[in-house]
Amino acid sequence: MTEATSHLLDPAPFGRIIPAMVTPMKADGAIDYDAAQNLAKQLVKDGADGLLVNGTTGESPCTHMDEKIDLVRAVKEAVDVPVISGAGSNDTAHTVRMVENIQEAGADALLVVAPYYSRPSQRGILEHYKAVDAVAEKPFIVYDVPGRTGVKIATETYDELAKLKHVTAVKDATGNLGNALERHSRTGLTWYSGDDGIFLPFLSVGAVGVISVIAHVASKPMRELADAFDRGDIREAQRIAAQLVPLVHALNGDGFQAVMAKAALKVKGYIPCAAMRLPNVEANAEQYKKVEDGMRAAGLL
Template identity: 50%
Template structure:
């Protein structure tokens, strides 16, 4: 089986990096998380990423991460793949997260380079290798140097590609040509980690997307992925153009978790747009602007 085929089987092709719903006091809202997961499945996703950046992983703690994974796996894990983030700048902590994700039923892991510490490439490799070794689960690497402060360089990536459980890369570097060369060289499956570049990644050989805007437009994204696989580039282009407004609304004005939660609150999917500090929830003015953008995009009814 090729890495692409194994990745599609392990992770799916259309994943949403799910927000972690919280109540007005900032406590985890498991019931809302299950409702949201059910909505995403109904919208056509094939995978859900929990406890990633959009899930506010730096400010959620181990018991909460476990509770979220367990609840979502119990609710929808027989229908879609559940991928758990195992990100930390402390290798031992990331190892514990990965092992716990396996115990609570996750189907795969998303592992990023350790943030803030800015280790050497040898340090990046050793960190990710240790986390991948901590659980018997397929692994998607997450390369997002704009957040971590350090990239997964070519040498580290090539060595990690030799690991039997490393199947894929979620690429949020913004460098599609480099990614094209890397997917060819390593044989790893690539996923778009940047909604604005979904079409570009797919036409360069990516097998799927890990989306934030998929919280509200998973159906059109799934259709776009299907169009590319069928060779219908014109329809895929049309869909990409139609999604520009939603992408600008959710990703262009600030942190994705903030605006994804605000959009879901506006659409009545979750009961609160609360986030944890240091993130700050969308203000009333920002919410009004977002509502107007969603109206223009046809996702929110006019008053």
């Protein structure tokens, strides 16, 4: 390849390897902000070039507004990479308040999930995001995760979302590569994979990076995978992707990503405590073994 064509990936404005960071807690359930700062520094040292806080893996349904704000401030103070914060709810008015407060706390971008549980119409989804756009001062990422929200965002709705001033990117956890290719091409929005197991296929249809669970302990190989793809070494990218499959299964396979991510971090010694807030509970002995086996099989222990 010539110098002008040596990169296959488009720029990643919020980072290419972005762990969906857990929220470290003390045994009593209080947020451990010191541990969060130490974890953020470690993740960046390992190869992450962006961080997401207050996402699903960060137990966002169980943390409160003031805690979310304090977490953004703590992590921003600790690292010099883009810090994205979740700021989504199934209540549009509450979402708007979260966006206003969290962007004021210093988040570089916001992740706004499609309104969940109430299953609004496509018009309702669009109006929800319009309300966010009206108060947004920072760019925001549309989070499309129908397995959790119970709603699917239609391609035609994406066409309208792309017209909003502050919508700049999508975290796509639909698992649908065909839709991702079409929607990215139609809208020009920056695309991020929201599924660890299909990170490499998503790169092939235009994604620039991943918002990831396994990057808590696998930022380095995931960055190497992206770098290999970027320079056109698809065989090496495939090799790394295959190497990470046991870890993907271990941390994501049962659907308890926050639980398993904290277990993996405790095994690595990256956090001192893997306590969770109810209704989640800390991993049991069998789950810890699954995490350790997955990490070992992926060459990370």
